[in-house]
Amino acid sequence: MNKISFDDLNGKVCVITGGAGVIGVSLVKALVSVGTKVAIVDLNEELAKQVASEISKEFNAVCIGVKANVLEKESLEAAKEEINQILGPIELLINGAGGNSPMATTQVEQLEEGDLDHLEKSFYGLQMEGFDKVFALNFKGTLLPTMVFTKDMLHARKGSVLNISSMNSYHPLTKIPAYSAAKASVNNFTEWLAVHLAKVGIRVNAVAPGFFITNQNRFLVLDEKTGGYSARGNKIVTNTPMGKFGDPDDLQGASLYLLSDLSSFVTGIVIPVDGGFNAYSGV
Ligand code: NAD
Numbered sequence: 001m002n003k004i005s006f007d008d009l010n011g012k013v014c015v016i017t018g019g020a021g022v023i024g025v026s027l028v029k030a031l032v033s034v035g036t037k038v039a040i041v042d043l044n045e046e047l048a049k050q051v052a053s054e055i056s057k058e059f060n061a062v063c064i065g066v067k068a069n070v071l072e073k074e075s076l077e078a079a080k081e082e083i084n085q086i087l088g089p090i091e092l093l094i095n096g097a098g099g100n101s102p103m104a105t106t107q108v109e110q111l112e113e114g115d116l117d118h119l120e121k122s123f124y125g126l127q128m129e130g131f132d133k134v135f136a137l138n139f140k141g142t143l144l145p146t147m148v149f150t151k152d153m154l155h156a157r158k159g160s161v162l163n164i165s166s167m168n169s170y171h172p173l174t175k176i177p178a179y180s181a182a183k184a185s186v187n188n189f190t191e192w193l194a195v196h197l198a199k200v201g202i203r204v205n206a207v208a209p210g211f212f213i214t215n216q217n218r219f220l221v222l223d224e225k226t227g228g229y230s231a232r233g234n235k236i237v238t239n240t241p242m243g244k245f246g247d248p249d250d251l252q253g254a255s256l257y258l259l260s261d262l263s264s265f266v267t268g269i270v271i272p273v274d275g276g277f278n279a280y281s282g283v
Contacts, residue, residue, distance in 0.1 A: 018097030103130025210274025
């Protein structure tokens with residue numbers, strides 16, 4: 001029997017969109033630690049190049065930063081050309097760009113009798129601009145990079161795609177209808193594409209992170225004045241059986257597993273990495 005390891009990831013080329021973000025950086029570190037060559041594809045070119053340079057030095061690794069917008073196919077195609085020239089054919093893809101926006105967030109969890117004079121705080125006050133932006137970033141921003149960056153995998157008849165979903169894809173969280181619907185669509189698309197590509201050697205899976213304090217949700221889970229948890233932050237910890245927020249590094253193991261040949265008969269699944277949140281009914 002062969003030794004169980006992530007050795008098959010050594011020397012492979014992986015693209016990670018949104019790779020300069022909080023979760024992205026942690027996943028890039030996991031990948032380079034097993035010898036994967038990584039292209040961080042991010043809208044924020046300066047940050048992508050800076051993160052790539054720091055990680056290259058720290059891990060003596062091959063890591064580059066490339067600018068692209070996950071919502072523009074031409075920009076992704078230009079990035080692919082650059083990556084192919086520098087690193088070679090792409091064998092792995094992580095769709096990590098995504099996030100929520102205050103413009104697509106209601107101020108109240110439920111519409112109560114007392115709020116009827118302030119409908120702007122509820123569903124009725126949501127701005128379509130914010131709704132469209134969040135839905136596009138999370139859904140179209142997963143679909144388009146997959147269309148572009150899996151082409152080399154198609155030629156090789158081998159590859160692995162990892163989408164980053166969210167806990168709210170199973171049950172919507174209050175206040176964030178656009179983000180919840182978009183991540184539910186990411187799960188659905190993960191299953192659809194896994195079936196579509198199963199016979200040409202490309203696997204498609206996802207991880208669904210639970211709760212991590214990062215840039216996109218800080219305004220919801222921390223109290224600006226005290227720096228402690230907001231009421232919502234407390235609710236999350238109370239409903240997470242492990243009793244804490246996760247650390248982005250907690251996603252590393254499940255992500256490497258789904259990218260590697262260790263999961264070679266696994267496609268179309270979404271793994272929750274959530275301290276038990278999804279399993280708990282609250283009672
Ligand atoms: P982040 O905001 O720290 O990083 C997101 C990165 O994506 C940034 O570097 C940003 O520049 C980049 N980006 C934004 N728009 C882009 C575009 N149009 N094209 C290319 N790059 C773009 O976010 P994060 O917390 O690291 O989240 C990463 C992923 O994990 C997202 O899909 C997010 O929805 C998901 N997620 C996060 C949490 C959490 O608690 N933070 C929980 C569940 C799921």
